Amino acid sequence: MSGDGVAELLRRHETGDRVDGGGPVRGIAVTVHPDAEAVANAVGWLDSWQRRLVRYHGRSGTRPDWLPLVPAMVAVKRPSEARGRYRHVTAERWEFVPTRSELAKRSVLRGQSLFDARGQRRIVEEERGFHFRSFGDGRRQVQVKWCPLEPAHSDAEIVEANTDYAGWHAGMTALLERIGGWGLHDHVLAGFTAPATPWEYSP
Secondary structure (H helix, E strand, O other): OOHHHHHHHHHHOOOOOOOOOOOOOEEOOOOOHHHHHHHHHHOOOOOHHHHHHHHHHHHOOOOOOOOOOOOEEEOOOOOOOOOOOOOOEEEEEEEOOOOHHHHHHHHHHHHOOOOOOOEEEHHHHHOOOOOOOEOOOOEEEEEEEEEEEEOOOHHHHHHHHHHHHHHHHHHHHHHHHHHHOOOOOOOOOOOOOOOOOHHHHHH
């Protein structure tokens, strides 16, 4: 639930009646609370696209989503109809690795035993679980697999989301100033604390 005073005031049933609906009931005109009329009049001064954002989020007690300017990197997803074990795309290639004799030489130079505490050959234990292939000249390759990454959101999505947020924030700020200038009868504006550009402070 939003803590913004204006958004709270816009919520249904908290200003005496709905501002955007209703009508006469059995010939009796609906009485609208003067604070509700003030809010409705102030909203009417906004641009149409800002009115839509302010009304929607005011009724639901929310704020528009915004996106960081530098999106997080996520695994590339597989098409839903594609077969496979994983839900994301995997890539692989073969890469040359040092021979066992070269690894053993490096271990000796570092003063590291070729055997672990149980007497097992350390090099073999470290390679367990990897897929190797060998060549006639003694060289080896290991199969390397990884998940390609892509931005979680496109530039267009970031611009669209942050434009809506900025428009909503500007509309709420204008709404607060206009309602504050007119004054309310039975409600008190608690202020508007939402940041104007939260993406500028996002790590």
